[in-house]
Amino acid sequence: MSAQAAASTRNASRAVWLKHLHQWHWVSSAMCLMGMFLFSITGITLNHSSQIEAKPAVVRQQAIVPATLTAQLRAYASEHDGDKQPLPAAAEQWLLATWKVQAGGRAAEWAADEVYLPLPKAGGDAWVRIALEDGAAEFENTDRGWVSWLNDVHKGRNTGTAWNWFIDIFAGACLVFCITGLLILKFHAANRPFTWPMVGLGVLIPFVIALLFIH
Numbered sequence: 001m002s003a004q005a006a007a008s009t010r011n012a013s014r015a016v017w018l019k020h021l022h023q024w025h026w027v028s029s030a031m032c033l034m035g036m037f038l039f040s041i042t043g044i045t046l047n048h049s050s051q052i053e054a055k056p057a058v059v060r061q062q063a064i065v066p067a068t069l070t071a072q073l074r075a076y077a078s079e080h081d082g083d084k085q086p087l088p089a090a091a092e093q094w095l096l097a098t099w100k101v102q103a104g105g106r107a108a109e110w111a112a113d114e115v116y117l118p119l120p121k122a123g124g125d126a127w128v129r130i131a132l133e134d135g136a137a138e139f140e141n142t143d144r145g146w147v148s149w150l151n152d153v154h155k156g157r158n159t160g161t162a163w164n165w166f167i168d169i170f171a172g173a174c175l176v177f178c179i180t181g182l183l184i185l186k187f188h189a190a191n192r193p194f195t196w197p198m199v200g201l202g203v204l205i206p207f208v209i210a211l212l213f214i215h
Contacts, residue, residue, distance in 0.1 A: 032170065060141075061099060077115060086105045099139045115129070
């Protein structure tokens with residue numbers, strides 16, 4: 001094979017690789033667009049969380065559990081004292097009808113005299129406590145504001161299975177975006193002399209800052 005033919009083959013192969021890399025790069029960038037925007041903004045709010053004031057809004061409500069349901073809970077507690085078990089279906093329905101609280105099969109903490117149901121959520125907290133002696137029930141809901149909600153979404157704290165899956169898929173798409181971008185840089189580096197110095201700075205700067213200023 002002549003040198004010209006060999007060069008033509010290499011150029012054709014390079015063009016094919018570049019085409020595939022560009023395709024994967026723009027597809028992954030499109031998938032990452034909204035997630036990257038969200039995680040960039042919440043990265044700033046997390047970094048300055050101590051400087052962003054938040055006034056939690058706390059709502060407390062009280063009610064009396066019907067006697068028949070209280071007796072059912074008392075009997076259930078005697079079997080599961082010290083355990084963490086979901087509320088019976090009737091208790092979950094009562095919470096939904098009374099306070100629009102969706103227990104969703106969450107584990108409650110059972111004791112001989114009370115049952116406590118924690119209801120953690122993004123951007124706040126909530127709980128229900130039912131006294132088993134007289135059926136007195138308390139519900140408290142704390143909302144720490146939209147900044148706290150965004151920060152918890154960033155961390156995947158109390159956000160549920162679907163959002164956790166999204167974070168994993170988003171992280172995978174970001175890896176594809178970064179790797180394909182690096183390979184595209186490699187193909188163009190010969191005509192762009194500042195490519196590798198800039199890549200080196202991108203690696204070196206966070207490493208040096210972490211080494212010297214994080215204690």
